[in-house]
Amino acid sequence: MTAEQKxxxxxFEKALHPAxxxxxxxxxxxxxxxxxxxxxxxxxxxxxxxxxxxSAEEGERLAAGLEQIRQEYREGNFTPGTDAxxxxxxxxxxxxxxVGDAGKKLHTARSRNDQVGADTRLYLRxxxxxxxxxxxxxxxxxxxxxxxxxxxxxxxxxxxxxxxxVSLAHHLLAYFEMAQRDWERLGDVFxxxxxxxxxxxxxxxxxxxxxxxxxxxxxxFAGVYAxxxxxxxxxxxxxxxxxxASLIMAHLSRLSEEVILWASQEFGFVTLTDSCATGSSIxxxxxxxxxxELVRGKSGRVFGHLQALLVLVKGLPLAYxxxxxxxxxxxxxxxxxxxxxxxxxxxxxxxGIEFRTVRLAEAVAEDFSNATDVADYLAAKGVPxxxxxxxxxxxxxxxxAAGKLLKDLSLEEWKALHPAxxxxxxEAIAPRxxxxxxxxxxxxxxxxxxxxxxxxxxxxxx
Ligand code: ARG
Numbered sequence: 396m397t398a399e400q401k402x403x404x405x406x407f408e409k410a411l412h413p414a415x416x417x418x419x420x421x422x423x424x425x426x427x428x429x430x431x432x433x434x435x436x437x438x439x440x441x442x443x444x445x446x447x448x449x450s451a452e453e454g455e456r457l458a459a460g461l462e463q464i465r466q467e468y469r470e471g472n473f474t475p476g477t478d479a480x481x482x483x484x485x486x487x488x489x490x491x492x493x494v495g496d497a498g499k500k501l502h503t504a505r506s507r508n509d510q511v512g513a514d515t516r517l518y519l520r521x522x523x524x525x526x527x528x529x530x531x532x533x534x535x536x537x538x539x540x541x542x543x544x545x546x547x548x549x550x551x552x553x554x555x556x557x558x559x560x561v562s563l564a565h566h567l568l569a570y571f572e573m574a575q576r577d578w579e580r581l582g583d584v585f586x587x588x589x590x591x592x593x594x595x596x597x598x599x600x601x602x603x604x605x606x607x608x609x610x611x612x613x614x615x616f617a618g619v620y621a622x623x624x625x626x627x628x629x630x631x632x633x634x635x636x637x638x639x640a641s642l643i644m645a646h647l648s649r650l651s652e653e654v655i656l657w658a659s660q661e662f663g664f665v666t667l668t669d670s671c672a673t674g675s676s677i678x679x680x681x682x683x684x685x686x687x688e689l690v691r692g693k694s695g696r697v698f699g700h701l702q703a704l705l706v707l708v709k710g711l712p713l714a715y716x717x718x719x720x721x722x723x724x725x726x727x728x729x730x731x732x733x734x735x736x737x738x739x740x741x742x743x744x745x746x747g748i749e750f751r752t753v754r755l756a757e758a759v760a761e762d763f764s765n766a767t768d769v770a771d772y773l774a775a776k777g778v779p780x781x782x783x784x785x786x787x788x789x790x791x792x793x794x795x796a797a798g799k800l801l802k803d804l805s806l807e808e809w810k811a812l813h814p815a816x817x818x819x820x821x822e823a824i825a826p827r828x829x830x831x832x833x834x835x836x837x838x839x840x841x842x843x844x845x846x847x848x849x850x851x852x853x854x855x856x857x
Contacts, residue, residue: 420477421720422485427727429468431517432482432510433461436490438613439505439593448504448603453497460494461486481720482514483507504605506597508627508715513593515726517614519636522730523585529737530578530643531855534571536744538851541567545844547752548759548826549664559767560759560826563750564848565839571851573646580639588632591616595626598714628714630704633722637701640733644694647736651687654748658684663754671747686743690736697732700725756826763791765801765824768832772823776815786813 411419437458444454464486467473479485484507491498541564551561591614594600594607600623607619620626657664667682675681703725707718766787773783790812794801801824809816822828834840837847 416480417477419480421481421723422475422477422479424724424727425482425511425514425720426475426485427723428511428514428518429473429482429486430465431514431521432486433465435510435513435517435593435614436486436501437461438610439510440501441613442606442610443500443503445609446604446606448605449497449500453500456494456497457490457501460490460498463493464489481507481511483510504596504601504603505593506595506627508597509592509595511719512595512627512629513591513614515723516588516590516592516616516632519588519632519726519730520585522734523581523588523636526640526643526730526733526737527578527581529734529741530574530581533737533741533744534574534578534851534855536741537567537571537574538848538855540564540744541571541844541848541851544750545841545848546827547750547755548830549750549755550758550762550764551839557762557764559764559833560830561839562830562841562844563755564844568844568847568851570646570650574643575851575854577639577643577646580642581636584632584635584639586617587635589617590632591619592626592629593619595620595623598624598627624714628711628716628719630708630719630722633726634701634704634708637697637704637725637729640729641694641698641701643733644690644697644736647740648691648694650740651691654687654743655684655691658682658748663751664758665748665750668747668749671743686739686747690740693732693736697729700729759826760802761800763794763801765826765829766791768824768829769801769820772820773813773815778813778815 440449440454440457440461443449443457444451449457464473467489473489475482475485475489479488487498487501490501544563544567547563548560549563549566550557551559551566591607591611593610593614594605611617611619620629654665656662658667667684671686672682673685675683704722707721711718769787769790770780770783773786774780778786790801790804794804802821806816806818806820809820823832830839831841834843836843
């Protein structure tokens with residue numbers, strides 16, 4: 396494209412070096428924003444007409460031309476190249492081809508700086524809503540799985556050492572809670588995405604009698620930026636979103652790590668079903684947990700984008716700087732990654748893993764994860780807890796030396812350890828009982844977990 400054809404051409408005598416043109420261009424990725432750009436421009440055109448800055452007829456022609464571009468784009472007939480620089484120029488240029496000179500009035504009283512800010516916010520609002528819906532589906536699957544596994548026991552760990560058995564439902568509900576916070580957090584981020592920068596102009600506002608509240612209202616924004624310099628240079632909303640997205644990925648990654656461990660031969664707690672696992676190209680016996688591994692791996696990308704945007708803004712003087720064009724790929728990739736991971740993990744939980752309940756029942760019966768319950772048993776009979784704790788420590792040591800479990804001790808052996816032990820000790824240390832007894836609020840007792848599932852369901856419908 397020659398200098399005369401460029402929108403900012405008249406000040407320039409020479410055409411852009413082709414490599415610099417490519418380097419400068421964002422059309423390769425910001426085309427993603429095209430429908431939001433059109434929607435924002437339609438609102439701007441309507442506002443220009445309403446305030447008398449352009450005529451009503453011009454306003455209508457601009458809006459109609461913009462809608463035609465939307466149509467062309469949807470039909471695959473609008474594919475601007477790098478000479479268009481960015482999506483905003485591309486749309487404006489095509490608009491002028493369609494409606495003639497009236498198209499040149501569209502950019503009255505605005506700048507690409509407030510325009511791109513509005514586009515990005517419109518895009519992010521939609522994406523946040525969709526991610527929140529996906530989180531709801533993910534939570535739904537967790538709840539359904541929890542419902543079938545209230546009385547399935549699974550070893551609970553601290554330091555990845557067997558600690559106390561828990562209800563599998565309780566374990567799954569922990570992820571429900573994380574997802575619930577993610578859902579709430581995104582709702583909170585939404586409030587700060589939902590502010591219109593339109594009308595901030597390049598940086599200082601405009602000399603035209605615009606109506607910023609009208610464009611905001613047309614676009615469904617809850618408010619407008621109070622300060623024009625802030626409005627065009629603020630990317631807090633994007634960083635907050637990346638923070639919320641990072642936490643979603645951290646949660647999905649933790650769950651992934653567990654599924655990977657559970658699917659290993661060492662744990663053997665789950666089997667991966669064929670629809671969600673893959674084989675090895677050389678080892679015929681293998682079934683690999685690729686889905687959770689990819690989710691775990693992709694979390695790093697999203698954390699990286701968060702870091703990238705923080706570094707991007709930290710040294711920027713007010714107001715707009717071209718550096719800010721770099722926010723988009725980070726945002727787009729984050730949105731795509733989070734959405735793909737949520738979808739894959741939801742499918743994985745729905746049909747990709749089967750809990751091996753027999754193996755789980757064996758697992759909780761073959762360790763010392765009921766040791767706390769022996770101490771609690773004595774403490775309930777008046778023995779000070781620390782004393783009971785020390786005594787049980789000795790018992791465990793003796794059992795380990797003898798290759799026995801606590802349940803293998805005879806009543807005489809128990810009584811020799813402490814006279815307070817009676818025949819009901821066996822029941823007290825049975826895994827089911829150990830879990831059922833932890834009925835404190837937020838605990839793993841079966842009754843608690845059933846109530847927790849109910850409350851989780853009702854929180855979902857809020
Ligand atoms: N493509 C640019 C971006 O994404 C649009 C804003 C350009 N503004 C400017 N003053 N050059 O940030």
